[in-house]
Amino acid sequence: xxxxxxxxxxxxxxxxxxxxxxxxxxxxxxxxxxxxxxxxxxxxxxxxxxxxxxxxxxxxxxxxxxxxxxxxxxxxxxxxxxxxxxxxxxxxxxxxxxxxxxxxxxxxxxxxxxxxxxxxxxxxxxxxxxxxxxxxxxxxxxxxxxxxxxxxxxxxxxxxxxxxxxxxxxxxxxxxxxxxxxxxxxxxxxxxxxxxxxxxxxxxxxxxxxxxxxxxxxxxxxxxxxxxxxxxxxxxxxxxxxxxxxxxxxxxxxxxxxxxxxxxxxxxxxxxxxxxxxxxxxxxxxxxxxxxxxxxxxxxxxxxxxxxxxxxxxxxxxxxxxxxxxxxxxxxxxxxxxxxxxxxxxxxxxxxxxxxxxxxxxxxxxxxxxxxxxxxxxxxxxxxxxxxxxxxxxxxxxxxxxxxxxxxxxxxxxxxxxxxxxxxxxxxxxxxxxxxxxxxxxxxxxxxxxxxxxxxxxxxxxxxxxxxxxxxxxxxxxxxxxxxxxxxxxxxxxxxxxx
Amino acid sequence: xxxxxxxxxxxxxxxxxxxxxxxxxxxxxxxxxxxxxxxxxxxxxxxxxxxxxxxxxxxxxxxxxxxxxxxxxxxxxxxxxxxxxxxxxxxxxxxxxxxxxxxxxxxxxxxxxxxxxxxxxxxxxxxxxxxxxxxxxxxxxxxxxxxxxxxxxxxxxxxxxxxxxxxxxxxxxxxxxxxxxxxxxxxxxxxxxxxxxxxxxxxxxxxxxxxxxxxxxxxxxxxxxxxxxxxxxxxxxxxxxxxxxxxxxxxxxxxxxxxxxxxxxxxxxxxxxxxxxxxxxxxxxxxxxxxxxxxxxxxxxxxxxxxxxxxxxxxxxxxxxxxxxxxxxxxxxxxxxxxxxxxxxxxxxxxxxxxxxxxxxxxxxxxxxxxxxxxxxxxxxxxxxxxxxxxxxxxxxxxxxxxxxxxxxxxxxxxxxxxxxxxxxxxxxxxxxxxxxxxxxxxxxxxxxxxxxxxxxxx
Numbered sequence: 001x002x003x004x005x006x007x008x009x010x011x012x013x014x015x016x017x018x019x020x021x022x023x024x025x026x027x028x029x030x031x032x033x034x035x036x037x038x039x040x041x042x043x044x045x046x047x048x049x050x051x052x053x054x055x056x057x058x059x060x061x062x063x064x065x066x067x068x069x070x071x072x073x074x075x076x077x078x079x080x081x082x083x084x085x086x087x088x089x090x091x092x093x094x095x096x097x098x099x100x101x102x103x104x105x106x107x108x109x110x111x112x113x114x115x116x117x118x119x120x121x122x123x124x125x126x127x128x129x130x131x132x133x134x135x136x137x138x139x140x141x142x143x144x145x146x147x148x149x150x151x152x153x154x155x156x157x158x159x160x161x162x163x164x165x166x167x168x169x170x171x172x173x174x175x176x177x178x179x180x181x182x183x184x185x186x187x188x189x190x191x192x193x194x195x196x197x198x199x200x201x202x203x204x205x206x207x208x209x210x211x212x213x214x215x216x217x218x219x220x221x222x223x224x225x226x227x228x229x230x231x232x233x234x235x236x237x238x239x240x241x242x243x244x245x246x247x248x249x250x251x252x253x254x255x256x257x258x259x260x261x262x263x264x265x266x267x268x269x270x271x272x273x274x275x276x277x278x279x280x281x282x283x284x285x286x287x288x289x290x291x292x293x294x295x296x297x298x299x300x301x302x303x304x305x306x307x308x309x310x311x312x313x314x315x316x317x318x319x320x321x322x323x324x325x326x327x328x329x330x331x332x333x334x335x336x337x338x339x340x341x342x343x344x345x346x347x348x349x350x351x352x353x354x355x356x357x358x359x360x361x362x363x364x365x366x367x368x369x370x371x372x373x374x375x376x377x378x379x380x381x382x383x384x385x386x387x388x389x390x391x392x393x394x395x396x397x398x399x400x401x402x403x404x405x406x407x408x409x410x411x412x413x414x415x416x417x418x419x420x421x422x423x424x425x426x427x428x429x430x431x432x433x434x435x436x437x438x439x440x441x442x443x444x445x446x447x448x449x450x451x452x453x454x455x456x457x458x459x460x461x462x463x464x465x466x467x468x469x470x471x472x473x474x475x476x477x478x479x480x481x482x483x484x485x486x487x488x489x490x491x492x493x494x495x496x497x498x499x
Numbered sequence: 500x501x502x503x504x505x506x507x508x509x510x511x512x513x514x515x516x517x518x519x520x521x522x523x524x525x526x527x528x529x530x531x532x533x534x535x536x537x538x539x540x541x542x543x544x545x546x547x548x549x550x551x552x553x554x555x556x557x558x559x560x561x562x563x564x565x566x567x568x569x570x571x572x573x574x575x576x577x578x579x580x581x582x583x584x585x586x587x588x589x590x591x592x593x594x595x596x597x598x599x600x601x602x603x604x605x606x607x608x609x610x611x612x613x614x615x616x617x618x619x620x621x622x623x624x625x626x627x628x629x630x631x632x633x634x635x636x637x638x639x640x641x642x643x644x645x646x647x648x649x650x651x652x653x654x655x656x657x658x659x660x661x662x663x664x665x666x667x668x669x670x671x672x673x674x675x676x677x678x679x680x681x682x683x684x685x686x687x688x689x690x691x692x693x694x695x696x697x698x699x700x701x702x703x704x705x706x707x708x709x710x711x712x713x714x715x716x717x718x719x720x721x722x723x724x725x726x727x728x729x730x731x732x733x734x735x736x737x738x739x740x741x742x743x744x745x746x747x748x749x750x751x752x753x754x755x756x757x758x759x760x761x762x763x764x765x766x767x768x769x770x771x772x773x774x775x776x777x778x779x780x781x782x783x784x785x786x787x788x789x790x791x792x793x794x795x796x797x798x799x800x801x802x803x804x805x806x807x808x809x810x811x812x813x814x815x816x817x818x819x820x821x822x823x824x825x826x827x828x829x830x831x832x833x834x835x836x837x838x839x840x841x842x843x844x845x846x847x848x849x850x851x852x853x854x855x856x857x858x859x860x861x862x863x864x865x866x867x868x869x870x871x872x873x874x875x876x877x878x879x880x881x882x883x884x885x886x887x888x889x890x891x892x893x894x895x896x897x898x899x900x901x902x903x904x905x906x907x908x909x910x911x912x913x914x915x916x917x918x919x920x921x922x923x924x925x926x927x928x929x930x931x932x933x934x935x936x937x938x939x940x941x942x943x944x945x946x947x948x949x950x951x952x953x954x955x956x957x958x
């Protein structure tokens with residue numbers, strides 16, 4: 001059987017040699033970054049298999065630093081002629097931009113210096129059970145089973161279960177007139193399970209999902225078991241139905257307890273994005289936005305209460321955005337961004353660190369072969385505390401336990417936010433007393449995290465991800481990882497839907 | 500203009516008719532490999548783009564992207580499987596890759612059941628649209644843009660070159676749509692959240708037109724320099740400029756306001772309209788105006804889109820956008836909508852407020868140039884939220900008093916476009932989508948501004 005999915009489209013050893021041969025050695029620094037992706041998308045909706053989609057996406061980004069300029073050229077033509085054409089194009093852009101790069105000056109100093117080294121190394125996603133050991137008909141039957149469990153009531157008006165598998169091989173080859181060269185090879189295996197059930201009565205429609213796409217990660221078939229995919233359908237459907245008859249979430253100032261699958265979003269939007277150094281440097285002001293964080297805050301600003309500890313950690317096995325090297329070739333290391341509530345460092349790769357003079361991390365990442373790297377979150381995690389979830393619930397007199405994000409909005413400096421969840425549980429006098437629908441809350445990042453009054457322990461700590469973070473010009477969509485326990489916040493403005 | 504000579508990626512890459520011939524030849528060859536009663540559908544999406552990203556009027560990143568993505572659907576009876584590959588531009592290599600892909604799809608197809616919702620066009624209708632443009636070389640564009648931003652904090656993106664889309668099937672249908680465009684999406688930044696946002700996009704670069712855009716932005720910068728006003732949460736009389744309207748309409752569209760599947764499965768934000776519990780203002784008429792847009796007039800199963808589909812007429816729901824799959828699932832005719840069933844060329848009919856008199860008609864209230872990061876706070880009720888962004892001003896008696904610090908709104912579209920809508924401007928602005936996720940967008944909208952008697956702000 002012809003199976004393009006089970007192996008890289010290109011043999012990485014010959015292609016690495018071809019890339020190295022194509023790179024010029026008369027410029028300060030040159031790199032060729034190959035991105036070779038194979039993906040399979042399976043979805044069963046209302047017990048019918050939707051068209052299977054297989055995607056193969058292969059190409060190279062050539063980057064050339066020379067004379068104070070930097071040029072990129074992306075091509076899917078990997079022949080010697082195609083690569084030579086791309087090298088010429090990137091070389092031309094380096095010439096055109098010389099002396100005009102941001103942060104530099106026409107008086108001389110290059111704003112964006114070439115990478116200081118030629119990296120070497122490898123990375124492989126940890127895989128316990130190969131995805132290919134689970135035949136296609138078994139994968140389809142699994143989805144049919146879940147679909148049948150989701151569509152159990154006439155009030156369930158739409159439902160679906162799906163699986164996406166992506167395999168990505170990257171090769172970064174570097175060269176320069178210093179005669180040095182480098183080569184980094186990385187192999188990633190991603191699995192994205194998902195399901196949803198939508199219930200309706202009259203003008204009330206409620207949807208419950210399997211973690212709103214957050215239950216994903218690196219690995220093989222074991223990722224499904226990691227999140228309990230095979231056991232979730234009945235609960236998802238039952239909770240969608242339950243929401244139909246639940247009262248609206250109350251309005252008022254009260255405590256909230258955020259489940260890990262809502263913490264994903266809270267961390268991402270109000271810690272991750274504000275700490276990106278390219279935002280702080282102004283690169284994103286025309287599109288994704290700026291940041292309320294300013295360079296002088298690092299090392300002293302109280303971002304949150306003493307309970308808040310946030311790490312950048314691309315070394316967590318199996319998390320969505322783990323890697324050995326970022327796309328500029330910087331080796332991945334774990335760093336504390338916020339320690340006991342105090343801001344320590346930002347999310348910026350080698351280029352942003354050089355431009356800002358601030359400490360950063362290895363997070364220069366590109367969505368694919370056709371986009372240049374920019375500062376992105378990788379794995380951004382809230383470290384566990386020492387309370388049980390039960391203890392946090394017991395400590396709340398008046399509040400709501402919110403699960404699974406379904407709406408997010410935040411201003412361009414990442415300060416004023418408003419988030420909604422799929423499913424809420426009303427807490428009164430330390431006990432859960434019922435379900436509420438349309439739970440939402442709003443706040444201001446700058447002081448929201450100082451209201452963090454409880455962090456659950458490792459028992460609720462869940463390693464998840466966000467598959468679709470958008471940013472950049474040209475626009476780029478990329479996956480980020482987030483892990484968190486349940487967290488309690490006090491004195492938060494809470495609201496429900498229209499009556 | 501720069502004296503550097505550089506034809507740009509668009510000109511360097513294969514010319515229009517060569518691209519079209521290449522696609523034709525590729526599909527013709529693939530058709531010869533089909534077995535039995537197999538049918539092949541093929542879609543090509545590609546671009547040859549030069550881009551310049553700027554910050555503080557200097558270059559942050561600049562380069563070229565040359566890509567062609569081929570998607571195929573291999574059908575036998577009611578069974579089918581799809582696949583996508585990148586084309587390299589080397590015909591023998593691409594022929595071999597397509598053959599290998601079809602082999603894999605053929606193997607997979609044996610494992611899948613019949614698809615009851617499969618529908619593709621079996622009455623070949625071939626079309627050919629090529630829109631040429633007069634765009635500067637990227638070197639010239641860089642020089643022009645930096646000159647316009649001299650002494651200012653200019654930040655944004657310039658992208659230019661060809662985008663092209665093709666459809667072909669083994670039944671002999673051929674469709675081609677190609678355009679050569681530029682899009683400069685930029686801000687002059689004053690400080691913090693104060694900036695004058697603008698877009699200059701089109702087919703033919705015109706120095707005078709660009710100069711007028713730059714002049715307008717420079718005037719806004721002057722107004723933004725006034726001391727900002729901080730407004731408390733509350734209800735304010737508000738004018739939403741066309742770009743702000745676009746943000747609200749995009750949200751509604753993307754989440755199924757006009758899609759057949761969303762209507763049938765009660766997931767549309769217009770659920771209350773479906774139930775007869777709400778209407779929009781009689782002043783609001785919305786259509787998918789393919790003939791007036793810049794998107795292809797064919798979809799991935801080969802159906803040709805009508806010139807226009809009325810979606811809301813005088814505040815009442817009219818048609819929906821129906822993809823071929825929804826047509827089969829719900830027993831209605833398709834109107835060539837893509838699988839997402841949201842407009843690519845939305846038009847809201849203009850109203851009667853003279854565009855030049857907007858400030859005077861607003862009188863005292865908020866002038867909102869842009870909204871940002873809209874989403875739902877209660878989708879069943881069509882309740883939306885989002886932020887003001889860039890140039891938002893407090894006006895008094897038709898005069899700018901001060902820029903306003905960012906505000907969060909939280910209100911239903913049934914209020915904003917319903918009983919609180921005082922009127923729409925008499926000029927609908929053409930808004931080219933600057934989005935470049937995966938590839939440069941060919942979406943656009945034609946929208947007027949909207950004057951609201953009240954709009955609810957909460958933070």
